Amino acid sequence: MVKAPKGYRHRTRKLLKKPIREKGAIPPLSRLMIEYKVGDKVHIKINPSVTSGMPHRRYHGKTGTIVGTRGKAYMVEVYLGDKRKILFIRPEHLIPAKQ
Numbered sequence: 001m002v003k004a005p006k007g008y009r010h011r012t013r014k015l016l017k018k019p020i021r022e023k024g025a026i027p028p029l030s031r032l033m034i035e036y037k038v039g040d041k042v043h044i045k046i047n048p049s050v051t052s053g054m055p056h057r058r059y060h061g062k063t064g065t066i067v068g069t070r071g072k073a074y075m076v077e078v079y080l081g082d083k084r085k086i087l088f089i090r091p092e093h094l095i096p097a098k099q
Contacts, residue, residue: 012057016048025049027092034096036074040066041097044076044089053090063097 009016027047036042046060053073064078064087073088 009057012048015057015060016046018048023049031095032091034091034094036066036091036094036096038066038068041099042066042074042076043095043097044078044087044093045095047092050090050092053088054093055087055089059085059087 004010027050042064044055044059044062044064046054046057048054058080059078062078064076066074067077067086068075070088073090074094076087076089076094078085078087
């Protein structure tokens with residue numbers, strides 16, 4: 001019997017699937033041009049064509065708060081139950097939340 005893979009993107013076949021007309025490596029530029037400030041609320045929506053700065057699949061669909069920057073990435077505070085997590089996510093994987 002073959003063991004199931006334990007890679008970083010395992011079990012993401014449906015989760016990280018893009019619509020057929022959005023396939024390709026170029027993310028929407030309007031999403032990259034947004035400047036986030038500390039305290040802004042953001043939704044985490046993973047773009048599977050950009051592998052750098054990609055969060056783990058367990059954070060896909062979560063909402064967090066910007067707490068700082070680190071290089072080109074943003075530091076996003078997310079809660080998993082009672083645990084507070086700080087993630088380093090590139091802007092390709094973030095969408096601003098409506099206030």
